[in-house]
Amino acid sequence: MKPLSAVFIFLCLTFSGAPAWSQSAVSEKKLKVVLGYQPLTPTWGVTIVTGGQLWKPYLPNIEIERFESMSGMPLVNNVLAGKVDIAYIGDMPAIVLGSKSNLTPSRFIAITDADEGGESVIYVKKGSPIQSVNALDGKTVSVPFGGFTHRFAEVVAAAEKIKFKFVGQSPEVGLTNLQAGKVDAYIPWDPYGRMAVARGFGEPLVDGTKYHFLSLRGVVISESFLQRNPDVVLGWIRAELDAHKMMRDRPDEAAKIIFDDWKNYDVPLEIIRYDFTYKTFPDDIPPKWRKVMTEGAEFLLAHKFIEQEPDWSRFIDDSWLVKASAIPSQLK
Numbered sequence: 001m002k003p004l005s006a007v008f009i010f011l012c013l014t015f016s017g018a019p020a021w022s023q024s025a026v027s028e029k030k031l032k033v034v035l036g037y038q039p040l041t042p043t044w045g046v047t048i049v050t051g052g053q054l055w056k057p058y059l060p061n062i063e064i065e066r067f068e069s070m071s072g073m074p075l076v077n078n079v080l081a082g083k084v085d086i087a088y089i090g091d092m093p094a095i096v097l098g099s100k101s102n103l104t105p106s107r108f109i110a111i112t113d114a115d116e117g118g119e120s121v122i123y124v125k126k127g128s129p130i131q132s133v134n135a136l137d138g139k140t141v142s143v144p145f146g147g148f149t150h151r152f153a154e155v156v157a158a159a160e161k162i163k164f165k166f167v168g169q170s171p172e173v174g175l176t177n178l179q180a181g182k183v184d185a186y187i188p189w190d191p192y193g194r195m196a197v198a199r200g201f202g203e204p205l206v207d208g209t210k211y212h213f214l215s216l217r218g219v220v221i222s223e224s225f226l227q228r229n230p231d232v233v234l235g236w237i238r239a240e241l242d243a244h245k246m247m248r249d250r251p252d253e254a255a256k257i258i259f260d261d262w263k264n265y266d267v268p269l270e271i272i273r274y275d276f277t278y279k280t281f282p283d284d285i286p287p288k289w290r291k292v293m294t295e296g297a298e299f300l301l302a303h304k305f306i307e308q309e310p311d312w313s314r315f316i317d318d319s320w321l322v323k324a325s326a327i328p329s330q331l332k
Helices: 006-015 044-051 072-080 091-098 148-160 171-180 192-198 223-228 230-249 251-261 269-275 287-302 319-325
Strands: 031-037 062-068 086-090 106-115 121-125 140-143 165-168 202-207 215-222
Touching: 031 044, 031 072, 031 230, 044 062, 044 106, 044 230, 044 251, 072 086, 072 091, 086 091, 091 106, 091 148, 091 215, 091 287, 106 223, 106 230, 106 287, 106 319, 121 171, 121 192, 140 148, 140 171, 148 287, 171 192, 192 202, 192 269, 215 223, 215 230, 215 287, 223 230, 230 251, 230 319, 251 269
Parallel strands: 031 062, 031 086, 140 165
Antiparallel strands: 086 215, 106 215, 121 202
16 A cells, blocks of 8 residues: 555545444555564563554554564664564664664654653662762763763763763673672663662662753664555554553553563563653654754764764654654554
8 A cells, every 4th residue: 555645544444335443454464564672671662552452453464573682783783684674772773773874774763752861870789888970980880882871971971070980781781780789880771770779789879860861762664664565654653653642641551561561571560650750752753852863973973883973864754753643543
């Protein structure tokens, strides 16, 4: 099906005598879609859409296969290799992917969640003598190199005119090292930090709201998949917008879906539910959030994690959000 206006699609399905179950369908194409995402990250949209089966009214014949990775770069590599169709990834790996358009063109088509500093937190061991950011001057700090919390750490250091001794570690490794006292501080993404608090060995020192540090996670799609299946993409983004509405209006229900999806990781429901208190779920990509991406690119360029910035005029594409928002929601 070629991409048509949402209103035309809806009217055609309504008056064509189609069965009631298919009247909301954006596409009835039969296809397997491979979704790449990270468990134990704030990319909640993918969990809500799949766990709540929100795509079904719009894409009734789509089969979903989830490709899981505990970090962003394997997702980037699998999109580049054509093994992942739609990826839910953080701002920094998304920028890396966008910078490699000469290899595999891709588009950043939606923000799945964002925050104004609540996601970026410095943790120290419970009972630590370090009770201020300045006391971390010259101390060892565990960060995932190249991630948004690494960038946050540098923003903090510049603001406070101090220096950290960075130790590049994944959040799960940093968690155990904080518990063992092998690092002085730890800057992961959630739920890792709050798990350290819940398990009794970590405590927050400061978060990004003090430094006006914004971060986001988004939906990136390979351009080849987009060109082959524009109707599927449109239906998927309509489902993503439904996920945003659920997360905004029914956070307890959304938190329970995430809790059930993460049951093998032993994350308490109250930790997931707390994170809703500072998150936003934008239905657009305004300049405020685009700036997060351009500032992230400057950081990555400075550290030589990328060789060039993405072509922003092409990479960030909110046209699918505009089209999808015109489709009547089927969220129950």
